[in-house]
Amino acid sequence: MSEEALVLKDVKKVYRTQTEEVQVLKGINLTIREGELAVIMGPSGSGKSTLLSIAGGLDKPTEGRVVVGGVDITDMSEEELAKIRARKIGFVFQSFNLVRNFTALENVMAPLIFTGLYTWKEAAEIASKMLEVVGLKGHEHKFPGQLSGGQQQRVAIARALAPGPDVVLMDEPTGSLDVDSAVRVLGLVKWLNEALGQTIVIVTHNPELSELATRTFYIRGGLIYEQPPGQILAERIKELKGGAGSRELKSLQLSMLKVKLEALERAASRGVADPGVIEAELKALERRISRLEKLLA
Amino acid sequence: MSVLKLALKFVERDILFKKLVAALTILAIASGVAAFISLRILGIGSRTAAMQIVEQVLPGEVLVYGQGIYDVSEDVVRDLEKLPGVEKVTPAILVTGYIGRNSVFVLGVRPEDLKNIVSRYVAGSPFTGLSGPYAIADLGLAEKLSLKVGDKVAVKPPFGGSFRQYEVVAIAEVTMKIEEIAAAGGYIVLPLREAQNLLGRPGYVSMAVVKVAEGVDPVAMKNLISLIYPGSRVMLREEVIGVVFKVMSLIESLLLTTTMIGIMVAVFGTVSTITSTVREHQREIAIMRANGALRRDVALIFMLEALVYGVAGGLLGVVFGILGAQVGINIVASFGFLNPPLILDVPSLVLGFLMATGLGVLSSVYPVWRATSIRPVEVLKSE
Numbered sequence: 001m002s003e004e005a006l007v008l009k010d011v012k013k014v015y016r017t018q019t020e021e022v023q024v025l026k027g028i029n030l031t032i033r034e035g036e037l038a039v040i041m042g043p044s045g046s047g048k049s050t051l052l053s054i055a056g057g058l059d060k061p062t063e064g065r066v067v068v069g070g071v072d073i074t075d076m077s078e079e080e081l082a083k084i085r086a087r088k089i090g091f092v093f094q095s096f097n098l099v100r101n102f103t104a105l106e107n108v109m110a111p112l113i114f115t116g117l118y119t120w121k122e123a124a125e126i127a128s129k130m131l132e133v134v135g136l137k138g139h140e141h142k143f144p145g146q147l148s149g150g151q152q153q154r155v156a157i158a159r160a161l162a163p164g165p166d167v168v169l170m171d172e173p174t175g176s177l178d179v180d181s182a183v184r185v186l187g188l189v190k191w192l193n194e195a196l197g198q199t200i201v202i203v204t205h206n207p208e209l210s211e212l213a214t215r216t217f218y219i220r221g222g223l224i225y226e227q228p229p230g231q232i233l234a235e236r237i238k239e240l241k242g243g244a245g246s247r248e249l250k251s252l253q254l255s256m257l258k259v260k261l262e263a264l265e266r267a268a269s270r271g272v273a274d275p276g277v278i279e280a281e282l283k284a285l286e287r288r289i290s291r292l293e294k295l296l297a
Numbered sequence: 298m299s300v301l302k303l304a305l306k307f308v309e310r311d312i313l314f315k316k317l318v319a320a321l322t323i324l325a326i327a328s329g330v331a332a333f334i335s336l337r338i339l340g341i342g343s344r345t346a347a348m349q350i351v352e353q354v355l356p357g358e359v360l361v362y363g364q365g366i367y368d369v370s371e372d373v374v375r376d377l378e379k380l381p382g383v384e385k386v387t388p389a390i391l392v393t394g395y396i397g398r399n400s401v402f403v404l405g406v407r408p409e410d411l412k413n414i415v416s417r418y419v420a421g422s423p424f425t426g427l428s429g430p431y432a433i434a435d436l437g438l439a440e441k442l443s444l445k446v447g448d449k450v451a452v453k454p455p456f457g458g459s460f461r462q463y464e465v466v467a468i469a470e471v472t473m474k475i476e477e478i479a480a481a482g483g484y485i486v487l488p489l490r491e492a493q494n495l496l497g498r499p500g501y502v503s504m505a506v507v508k509v510a511e512g513v514d515p516v517a518m519k520n521l522i523s524l525i526y527p528g529s530r531v532m533l534r535e536e537v538i539g540v541v542f543k544v545m546s547l548i549e550s551l552l553l554t555t556t557m558i559g560i561m562v563a564v565f566g567t568v569s570t571i572t573s574t575v576r577e578h579q580r581e582i583a584i585m586r587a588n589g590a591l592r593r594d595v596a597l598i599f600m601l602e603a604l605v606y607g608v609a610g611g612l613l614g615v616v617f618g619i620l621g622a623q624v625g626i627n628i629v630a631s632f633g634f635l636n637p638p639l640i641l642d643v644p645s646l647v648l649g650f651l652m653a654t655g656l657g658v659l660s661s662v663y664p665v666w667r668a669t670s671i672r673p674v675e676v677l678k679s680e
């Protein structure tokens with residue numbers, strides 16, 4: 001199974017200011033498949049954040065099409081995009097990722113709540129499991145100000161993953177961390193990709209991150225180039241580990257997925273969301289659950 | 298509604314994080330509401346008091362005056378009594394006079410009408426004859442001139458140098474405060490004949506108060522009396538009350554202007570608080586939008602915050618308003634004319650509360666619009 005998690009088709013982006021017109025992206029073609037960890041590198045100002053914002057439905061391309069998890073989001077309205085972001089896309093930014101007025105747990109719950117599919121209790125359950133997955137058990141009720149930079153990034157990662165998105169987009173996720181915390185966070189990212197099969201796209205100007213990647217890209221002059229594979233992966237990652245053991249993680253994940261399944265089935269029976277969308281998500285969930293059950297058996 | 302709960306958490310922390318600003322905002326709203334409520338309560342109390350006084354004091358629905366100050370003949374009183382539909386006619390004299398250098402109201406009534414103007418005897422007992430050198434002093438006057446029962450007072454009419462002496466037989470609370478509502482000075486109540494003699498106008502009174510029989514229209518009675526006595530001035534009790542109320546509403550409208558200023562301050566305070574909250578959380582709003590929050594989810598948060606300020610300000614305003622009204626009532630009562638009751642007029646309280654919540658939410662419209670206009674792509678900026 002290698003479905004396409006994210007597809008950019010000939011995406012162009014022109015920024016117009018009063019004085020000039022900057023063409024930042026000049027025709028980006030990119031396909032990220034399920035389970036990949038793609039790192040996109042490029043110098044400052046090359047358009048990495050621009051690319052990410054378009055891929056995540058935060059901004060519109062001037063030309064071209066964007067498909068996330070099989071859904072073409074190019075022509076969607078702002079509100080439709082918000083709903084898509086809640087369910088299908090996770091974001092991790094460089095810093096100040098969290099809402100200061102929410103605890104770690106509530107930060108992770110927020111996107112789940114915004115989907116409108118989960119009750120408070122369900123969202124809290126999923127979120128606390130997700131925090132356990134990223135190794136922050138016991139920190140649920142702390143506010144962002146009471147967490148270290150690295151811990152904050154872990155919360156952000158938990159938040160991005162909680163709704164089970166098709167793709168998680170990260171913009172310099174370790175850009176403001178010290179080396180040690182950065183290594184730990186990157187270890188977590190790699191591990192989540194491998195253990196959960198979570199599709200992740202990281203943009204960065206730090207070439208070291210390419211060592212994590214299953215695929216590496218360069219962006220330059222508004223165009224994207226793939227670097228041929230063949231490099232040693234992840235050897236310098238010292239701590240390829242989250243907060244739980246591999247078997248433990250799988251059972252955690254299984255219980256999370258079951259909560260989601262329940263919520264989705266309820267949503268489907270009540271007709272809260274578009275039945276087509278729910279149908280597809282239900283199928284995907286059931287597939288993941290049966291796979292996990294087989295692994296655990 | 299989990300979104301509501303999430304929004305409530307946000308608001309709760311926000312208010313706790315900036316205690317002082319939140320407290321000041323609530324206080325601003327509360328003071329506006331309190332001004333409104335206390336003035337309403339005071340106004341209603343004063344009107345009620347005034348109405349009670351006028352109704353108590355005027356033992357009839359129609360008042361008949363002469364052209365001058367006291368030229369209604371007692372014959373007229375008798376004639377009026379014979380008119381069909383008239384139940385009772387009360388003649389009275391009400392003029393200003395002097396005791397020493399102090400101006401006083403001289404009130405002449407028949408002993409049987411005393412019950413209509415005296416609400417309570419503090420000391421002594423009333424006179425019983427139509428004449429005789431006896432007087433009842435108003436409580437305020439007695440205090441001012443330190444009069445006691447048994448004292449002799451010399452009362453001068455408004456003109457001329459003559460005076461007469463009367464013995465104070467009682468100290469009482471006098472409620473005859475019709476037209477001279479705002480005038481200073483106390484009352485000295487004399488038997489009707491004595492008052493006529495003092496003024497040198499035997500057989501004349503300054504007004505006759507006509508009580509109509511049951512089922513008779515006071516307006517018809519007024520018209521009838523005007524027809525028979527074209528030279529007289531005839532007023533309905535309601536018109537007297539109307540005059541009192543007109544003065545009161547003038548005062549009230551001046552005070553309401555003050556209230557409006559208070560409310561504008563409240564609105565301004567709320568707008569600026571919510572605006573600065575939105576600015577403070579600009580990045581977090583963008584983050585939440587990136588995480589799938591709809592515009593209405595963002596709107597909910599900041600409207601809720603405004604609503605909390607409005608509700609808290611409204612409740613506090615109601616309490617302050619009632620306290621303020623009590624203070625106002627004490628001040629008015631200390632002038633000695635009116636003793637307004639504290640009427641907790643529920644519509645006013647509810648209106649004040651709703652005004653606070655409504656204004657709170659209304660004040661948030663512009664900042665909320667700003668908040669919902671923050672584009673999610675802004676999370677990528679200003680890092």
Ligand SMILES: Nc1ncnc2c1ncn2[C@@H]1O[C@H](COP(=O)(O)OP(=O)(O)OP(=O)(O)O)[C@@H](O)[C@H]1O
Nearest residue numbers: 015016022024043044045046047048049050051205
């Ligand atoms: N809203 C905008 N209006 C005009 N120009 C913009 C806008 N946003 C970005 N740009 C320009 O587009 C180019 C690419 O910006 P972008 O933020 O995507 O770069 P980046 O690769 O993420 O850089 P960095 O590594 O510094 O984060 C820059 O030259 C920038 O000035």
Ligand SMILES: [Mg+2]
Nearest residue numbers: 048049050171
């Ligand atoms: Mg960038």
